Amino acid sequence: MEFSSINASGDGSNALPDWNDVLIPPSAFIMGTDIEPFYGTIVAQSRHAKLDEAPIHVRFLEAYRIARYPVTNAEYEVFVNATGHTPPPHWEDGKAPADEATLPVVHVSWHDAIAYAQWAQGRLPIEGEWEKAARGADGRIYPWGNKFEPVANKGAAVLTDQLTPVGNRPGAVSPYGVHEVAGNVWEWTADWYRPYEGNTYRYSDYRAKHKVLRGGSWLEVRDETANRYFRCANRLHAPPDYTASNIGFRCVRDVVPAGSNPEAVGQEMPVYPTQISAELLNKYVRQERSKNLQRIRKRARGRCFGDCSIAALAIGVGSYGMMIPKYAIGGFTLAMIGIGFLFSAGVNFWRQWKARKFLDANKVEGLS
Structure with a gap:
């Protein structure tokens, strides 16, 4: 959202925002x-992923509108002035620093974000809405594609290790034209941190009363972890009263069918045909999952054979050396190395078995 009309006049300090969405x-x-x-690290798409992102799945969402940029200090100050809401603690005398007007507002809790969204006649996005807006429909890893190349993609500013004015990260624009979806600030969503349907991996954090944050921030650039946290599917979580210098938010609003609500000026839209069907994407996801499983099975089979060969040689030679006093220590060391390769062979055998099991399940799912 931008307050273009408010910034242009001095008498609109308590006006509702003009949506730029x-x-x-x-x-x-x-x-x-x-x-x-x-x-393991065999599948490139999951190299930096966490288990709370599983399973990959297809969702359908009706149309909605999402703010092009995160909420800025200038916009949040209008809200504070209009409602008397407590300003961020780093503001002096309850006012945003004049030279930070276009920076994303930070040090705001989930409760603060909810209050602003309600005042602005919007709401916070659910996780699915945020991820779709950032990722598009094709399941790409980053907003710009599947490789971590933000600089090559018009976006040296994506790797800036400080807050920047909104609209100044051209490499972090989604397929839909939503800005700042990688870097700058983490963004609050409406959802509690819970496992996705079908996720069988249980984290103790699921029991905590945390809200989900999305997007990554300038701090990950400083920590050199941007390649992990700038992924569109990445999930962070925090208590709803938590604030930090790298957490902000943006708003969404619902779209109503044309003519159904005469008062919903600017929110109406014609009836659009479904852009991509769930059936088509489900088929694509099953195919890609099968490819990944086949790749794992093939790689694990090759590694298992190689590890077994090395283990047999190392254990055999090491055992022989242990029978000769002057080579006993070297023989023992070699035998232990062989046992390590035998363990690795066991892990790769387990990977083969798991991949085969998942492949069979994927085929059955495709027939159902």
Whole structure:
């Protein structure tokens, strides 16, 4: 959202915001990550993923509108002045620093974000809405594609290790034209931190009363972890009263069918045909998952054979050396190395078995 009309006049300090948002059309999209504990680093898409992103799945969302940028200090100050809401603690005398007007507002809790969204006649996005707006429908890893190349993609500013004015990260624009979806600030969503349906991996954090944050921030650039946290499917979580210098938010609003609500000026849209069907994407996801499982099975089989060969040689030679006093220590060391390779062979055999099991389940799912 931008307060273009408010900034242009001095008498609109308590006015509601002029929405600068993006229409996300109705369609299915790919959410989450194809990751399993036995994948290791074989599948590139899951290399930096966490198990709370599983399973990869297809969701359908009706049309909605999402703010093009995170809420800025200038916009939040209008809200504070209009409602008397407590300003962020780093503001002096309850006013945003004049030279930070276009920076994303930070040090705001989930409760603060909810209060602003309600005042602005919007709401916070649910996780699916945020991920779809950032990722598009095709399941890409980053807003710009599947490789971590933000600089090559018009976006040296994506890797800036400090807050920047909104609209100044051209490499962090989603397929729908939503800005700042990688870096700058983490963004609150409406959802509690819970496992996705079908996720069998239980974290103790699921029991905590935490809200989900999305997007990554300038701090991950400083920590050199941007390649992990800038992924569209990445999930962070925090208590709803938590605040930090790298947490902000943006708003969404619902879209109503044309003519159904005469008072919903600017929110109406014609009836759009479904852009991408869930059936088509489900088929694509099953195919890609099968490819990943076949790749794991093939790689694990090769590694298992290689590890077994090395283990047999090392254990055999080491055992022989242990029978000769002057070579006993070297023989023992070699035998232990062989046992290590034997363990690795066992892990790769387990990967083969798991991949085969999941492949069979994937085929059955495709027939159902």
